[in-house]
Amino acid sequence: MTSMGQMDFFSFPTHFIDSSHIRIVHHGMVSPDRHIHTMIETMDYVDERFSLDLMLVPTYHQDYYKVLQKMADSRSNVRILNPVAFEEIIPFTTQYDIGFFLVPPTTYNLQMCLPNKFFEFIQARLAIAIGPSKEMARYVQQYDLGIIAKDFTKEAMAESLNKLTKDDIKHYKENANKTAQILNAEQEGEKLLEMVNLLLEN
Template sequence: MKKEKKVIHILMTDYQIDSRVRNETNSLYKNGYDVDVYCLKSYKIKKSEDRENINLIRFGLVGNKLLNFLSAYIFMFVYSLNKKIDLVHAHDANALPIAYLISCIKRVPFIYDSHELWSESHHSISSKFILKSIAYVEKKFAKKAQYIITVSDSIKEFLQKYFKTEDITVIRNIPSYTHEGTYNILREEFKLSESSKVCLYQGVISQSRGVELILTAAINVCSREQNVYFFFLGEGPYLNELKKSIKDLGLSNRIITLGRVEQSSLLKYTKSADIGIHAITNSCLNHDYCLPNKIFEYIHSGVVPVVTNLYELNRYVIGNDIGLSFEDNNAKSLENQIMGLLENEKQFLRFKSNVGKLAKFDTWDNESKKLVEVYQKVLS
């Protein structure tokens, strides 16, 4: 099938893994668009590649982060001069300047894809001047976008006031990489009985994601209930300390770390769990308004979620009657909610049934239709 409209997505990382970008670009390709992704070179990945019919082109001089960004901007701009482009799609605030410049030179529309509430987030950058400058750039250029998309209703409502525009659509981070059938990898690999209960955390292993709090709750749950096991899937800055704490406590056979699992196989592991924990702390408004892909991964694996009572997470989980929420940064509250699910089989089965029903409706196939509608609107 001939691809008539050429669109470029700009992502200021080296794009090893980004499920949102992957989902969006694959859906656009299936709907007849010719898609390139402009991203950064790095020591890990320097060459361009074709990935699932999407052309990834990497730019920039590898080394200093600022040099990498600025040189990438220049190379992206020069590369685009003689290319056919019908639309530019900027992922997050740091892609806005070059996306806007290319759209001006090529006289084509551009879309701003806000993966988070950037102006109300924690950042690794410590310079207040740089943070204020980026916030200024985001606000200035986002207002010039023909359309804005974001990840949750709360962020949409905030951005509508912040950018003074109504043209914002929510496209949630629902996974496309689901698996049909039944998998029980964790019980099989670790020789657990079918009657055992498996609690799971998957994601970045860091204190800001509540991993230390989950560990505290897990220790107490394990002391109260002998047939429950906790698994941590993922990598991060707190992984080695987590492993050491578990070993020192003598709980390595009950609380288990598995490291990173390939995305293509991840939900096969998730399907082994009974309870999925997401314990991100309410340290900024971006966290309070987040609706992360992990919650949808749990749902599409038939897992009952237990989440921090952040505004958007609590509204989704409690509103759909699919699980429980616990008090932010309170390990005892998390422990009690997990024990409540373990001890109340009727409640657990009700949640699990509702999870299955919701998973049939909240799919990437349904979500991607909104993206296609935005593209049709912008390009009409």
């Protein structure tokens, strides 16, 4: 989980929410099993107020990256950006409104995934938009962090996004701000240290 210390220099809210231009971001590795193409296709079904920026880290899936680039180029509401350095991910993404991750559970790992980007969304004080991924959904529900589409289709995600109001997004971002004080490296590190000490005592 991302260190809370990285966010100490930010004050909430990190930026003004423009109801006429809701900015969505996804960042991560280029891989077909992450269904980035589905996230792009989702933007064909959302209201015109939404836009999506993809900050993608190139991999050996060069052909897939070219497909994604072509898809983005053909849409006015999708862009592919160059990745920033790891330590800049959170500061950079605070300018957005919603962190987006929609990945079907095609493998057990994807079914149970709880990726770094999920916690980076929280530390960036973003509302979160995901499919019904079991572990991520558990945290989204527990801390009231955003929306969970009814399934992993682009239509279902777009339906959930289109229902969002400016006040909804503000509410989720405020909850992310509170949750960032709980789900961070300092807090979780203390728990891990306690478990290690307990094992050493036994």
